[in-house]
Amino acid sequence: MSMSEFFNMGGYAVFVWTSYGLAFVVLLLNWFLPYQEHKQNLKKLNRQFKSGQSRQETRNNDSRT
Amino acid sequence: MTPARKKRLSLIILMVVGVSVGVGFALKALNENIMFFFSPADIQAGKAPENKDFRVGGLVVEGTVARPGEGLTVEFDLTDNDSIVKVKYTGILPDLFREGQGIIANGRLNASGEFIASEVLAKHDENYMPPEVMDAMKKSGQKMPGMSKGI
C-alpha cells in the first residue's frame, strides 16, 4: 500500500479524514480546556492567599457559590 | 441505609418506573410512525398509505436492474422474499446500490402499482469482514448471521 493510496481511502478520503479530524479536535478540546481551567483556578487562589486575604474575606468577596 | 435514604431511593425507583411505563405506552401508540419503511408484502396487503409519500424497503432482485433509455433512470424489482414491487427511479444511486443489496426507496405508488421513487438509500448489514472471508463463506454456502434482517 502506497502513501497516496492510504490517504485516498479508496475515494472516501473526505469522509474518513473529516471524521478523524473532528474526533481529534473534540478530544483535544476536552483535555485542554479543563487543564487550562484547573491551572487558572490554582493561580487565582494563589494570588488571593498571597495578597493576605483571610479565608473569611474570600468568602464574602465571591459572589459565586 | 437510614430510613430517610431508603425513602428517597424508593421515590426514585417509583419515578423511573412511572416514566418508563409512560414512555413505553407513548412509543406503542406511535409505533406506526416510528417504523421507517414498509415492506413489499405490506404494500401487497394494502397497508401502505395512498396518495402520500412513504418508504419501501427490500432487497434488489438479482437480474432485474434495467436502465431504459439514456440518463439516470433505473428500474428494478424489490422483494422481501415474499412479495415483489417494481421501482422506478431517476437520480444518483448510493455507492452501495447493487443487485441483492438491501435498499430503502422513498416515493409513492402510481395507478399501475409501480413505485415511483424520489430517493433511494442503501441499507447495509451489520457484518464487517475482508472480501476473501466473504468469498470463502459464499463458497461454502454458509449463511451469514443476521444477514438482511429487518428487510
Place this chain on the structure above:
Amino acid sequence: MFKWFVKWFHRFGSPPYFYRLAGLWLPWLTGLFTILLIGGLYGGLVLAPTDYQQGESYRIIFVHVPAAWMSMFIYMVMATCGIVVLVWRMKLAEVVLSCAAPIGASFTFLALITGSLWGKPMWGTYWVWDARLTSELILLFLYLGVIGLYGAIDDKRVAARAVAILAIVGMVNIPIIHYSVEWWNSLHQGATVTKFDKPSIAWSMLWPLLVMALAFKVYFVISLFQRVRAELLHRERNTRWVEELVKS
C-alpha cells in the same frame, strides 16, 4: 467486606482525598491513553483489511462506534451519580455529575457527526429520521438540558439535585437507543458487537475497535478527573485543605 466498602466509599468521596488521588493517577492514565490510541489507530487505519461491502469508508467505525458507546456509557455514569446525589447527598457525586455532562455531550456530538459522514457515502444521505438516529439526537438534547439546567440555578447544591432528576429520568432513552434497530424498521443496521450472538465482524477489524473503545474510556476518565479537580478547587476554595494545597 461490605463495611470495608462503605468506609472506602466515604473516604473516596472526600474532596481532598479524591483531588490528590486523581492528581496521582492522571500522568499514568495519560500514558495508557497514548499507547492505546496509537495502537488502535494503527490497527484500524493500517492493519485492518478493507471491508467486502463498504470498502475503505467503513474505517469511520473506529471513531464512530466508540464515540456512540461512550455517549451512552457517560449518561449511565451521570444517572448513577444522580442516584447517589439524591439518596446520599454526596458532594463528590454532584461534582462528577456536572463535570461528566459536557464530555458526554461532546461524544454524542461526535457520534452523530461521524455517523452522518459515514451515512452520506454508504446510505446516500447525511441524515434520516429513523429510530436510532432520532433517539441519539434526543440523547444530545438531554445532555444539553443537564448542562443548561445546572448553569441556570445559582445554588450549585440545589442545581445538582435538579439535574440528578433529569439525568435519572433520561435514562429511559438508553435502552431505546440500543434496541431501536430491533424494535423498529430503521435505516441503521443492527448491532454488530454488543449482542448475545458472536460478533459479526472479522477479528482483524474487531480488535482495533475494542482498543479504540478502551482508549476512549480512559480518555473520559482523564478528562473527567481534570474537570473534577478544577471544580473541586473552586467549590472548596474556602476550606483549609485548599489553602494548604495552594500555599505549599
